[in-house]
Amino acid sequence: MSIRTELIKYSYRIVLAGITGFLLFQVLFRLLGLEGVPDPLSALLSGSFLYGIMFMATDTGRWIYGAMIGILTSLIRTFSAWPEGITFAILLANMFAPLINNSPVYIHCIGYLPGY
Numbered sequence: 001m002s003i004r005t006e007l008i009k010y011s012y013r014i015v016l017a018g019i020t021g022f023l024l025f026q027v028l029f030r031l032l033g034l035e036g037v038p039d040p041l042s043a044l045l046s047g048s049f050l051y052g053i054m055f056m057a058t059d060t061g062r063w064i065y066g067a068m069i070g071i072l073t074s075l076i077r078t079f080s081a082w083p084e085g086i087t088f089a090i091l092l093a094n095m096f097a098p099l100i101n102n103s104p105v106y107i108h109c110i111g112y113l114p115g116y
Contacts, residue, residue: 019044
């Protein structure tokens, strides 16, 4: 398989997991009644979250990685002084990517073998 085919094969996983994690946490914060939390759709469409999850999150096909980016972005936007958190979320997720890739749970569930 070519590199292009591999990227197309795995690229949807990060995006789908990131958007799902982001929306779930935005809905949760909204239901908890936290002050200043926008509705999930406007939070998704405002800022640079969609740009970041599509073009900046580049680990190959990790569901956990994408969900971590979405959840961290939602947490940073809600509880910090910064209005945007996608860059920090991607940096934090990249920091934990080697741990996710080599964890026994990930290897067992996904079938990833080190050195593949």
